[in-house]
Amino acid sequence: MSELFHVSSAPHVRAKTSTQNVMLWVIIAMLPTACFGIWNFGFRALLLIVATVLSCVASETVYNLIAKKKNTIGDLSAVVTGMILALNFPVTLPIWEAVIGGIVAIIVVKMLFGGLGQNFMNPALGARCFLLIAFTSDMSNFVTDAYSTATPLAELKATNGIIAPWNKYQLTDMFIGTTPGTIGETSVLFLLIGAAILVAAKVISLRIPLAYLGSFAVLMFFFGKRGMTIPEIAATGVDFGTLFTQASTYTLAQLMCGGIMFGAFFMATDYATTPITKKGQILFGICCGVLTFLFRTIGGTPEGVSYAIILSNLMVPLIEKITVPRAFGVVKVKKEGK
């Protein structure tokens, strides 16, 4: 034969979206929040973001060099990890601690398990939890206008929800984000803009965030510290309307403070560490919601989002196992004894 033609298995065409595109969309979706964080907390926030991203990208490059593998930073997932991690820092965090965070996220949590898509735990969250334990005071040193203050979430916890935190921080402040907290978690408004970008670009579906926020809100509404518990109605004789307003305000405050919004849209939706089955994703979201509720109400620390998501990450194989979807046209799966 005189000419040689290419031969490959079907299909012979491909869709345009690549892994790089997907990661780029996630970066774009985080930009509103990041920009707001920089505006809110100042130039140091930008410095932290850049340092963490560089640390992540460099770690991946070095790891690939040592492991004699092709460099994988082109897929941009290291940039995404770096950004998520940095947005989880208080603005006062020393730069070198942020750099260590990046190294832990990429080397320990991601690359040692096989790189992109193979890690069982969200790299950014793994590193954040590591830092929380290693540098506890630095990681929870929140400031506004150069004074150390408690976050709305911490206040909510410390006061047992009884002194309404919205006296000091109005719900609108929490929504816009001019409250103390980590760089990226404070502004519900800009997080929602980012979430809208992710959904519009078809990067994430709403299954996990809605299941997460929904289950969390329901639990908080009925069983939270200021919730609408039945014994309370019976015991105090408070009228229904007052209790309803109180419970819903409390629930809203819970939804808008701390890392739950950021967690639900940007961390609990991480592809690699969540179930691939649709039912499983809903179950995973509920798992996160229940755990966050438990950590926030009866846990020792104010925040619980990171631990809730990480623990749920660990349950993914089990969740997938019980949610294998039935194939099209398969009526009943016969269970055979193994």
Added chain:
Amino acid sequence: MGLKTFIGGVHPFEGKELAENAPIKEILPKGQMVYPLSQHIGAPATPIVAVGDAVKKGQKIAEAGGFVSAPIYASVSGTVKAIEPRRVAVGDKVNSIVIDNDGLFEEVEYTAVADVTALTKEEIINKVKEAGIVGMGGAGFPTHVKLSPKEPEKIEYIIANCAECEPYLTADYRRMLENPEELVAGMKIILQLFDNAKGLFGIENNKPEAIAKMKELVKDEPRMEVVELKTKYPQGGERQLIFACTGRAINSKMLPADAGCIVDNVETIIAVNDAVKNGRPLMKRVATISGDAIENPGNFLYSMGMSYTELVEAAGGFKGQPEKLISGGPMMGFAMFGIDIPMTKTTSSLLCFSKDEVAKYEPINCMNCGRCVDACPEQLIPSRLAKYGDKGLMEDFEAWHGLECIECGSCTYVCPSRRHVAQSIKTMKKQVLAEKRKQSAK
């Protein structure tokens, strides 16, 4: 709204404009003809001619090798030169009858039927069987077997697969525009076999002219209906088409007949009409030749046994140097390593591309994004099945319904990590099925 469709699927670049306006042209075979004895699913046909025999056009040269098999007819007159293994489009070598074409086209006499409605059901099925008709959508399942279900009275729908969901292909579309009467006549004959059935023409809505034409033709046919379908791949997949048209779902262990349906391709139904009415055996069909590396993309009525070379010549030859040739559509077709290969009953197209689009892609890690899950028309978890396939985990593969895969390639198409998802699944499917055969043989 109200367009019927299935769950999942993808929207590949259509590319139909290249050939959709080119009327069907007949090409007369010039060179040597090669008739592979296996152009269908089932037992290979048995040759009934010997080397040196003179044959006429329309003469049977190979007899069906069993019930699930089909005879083969010469499409030219000439002499049998050899009976030997020859390379076919999918890459295998298949025992074939080679005929030297004398260019005279001396034809046998066919016995036409004046009144088709007077034929009994057995007579119709017999004529279809004798004509060597097989499913011409690609699988090549003998049509007479399909038309003889266990309980014919339970068949409620005869679905004409006019979806033509593969990009670039326009042969069925041209048939619907140019020979719609034959399509309707063929459907009428098939409906004669099934008293309780309705004839449906499932057409994707990217072919408005075909829909209008078919609607016009069936408006006085009480037993026929045109079903408009959403343009989505793989709308023409058998299980997907049945679901879209009737709302019934079948799995890999069921036949369409289990859901009261029989699905036939456009070409097949036209061939049924030709066989029953005119007594002509299956020798010709329409194929599309398209792509950016062919001079004049178009639709050609070719004679089975011709080499692809003649099809390329008829379309004005290659434009530049093609890098990839595909027999069939770009989603499920086979890449060929040469064109001196015979066209058979199941050849629907030749696509010639100056660039191999997929060659530049390097697969990277699966990031578990689930795009393949959304695209899978069988509601499987393709990425996981591919992983089980690569690791050889047969049990897990089966537990996650791997055998339900219809090999449409939607998962590979959407994969942002450019992984060969469908390929891994197809390979594993073959292994599992082979293993099952081995066990049942024990």
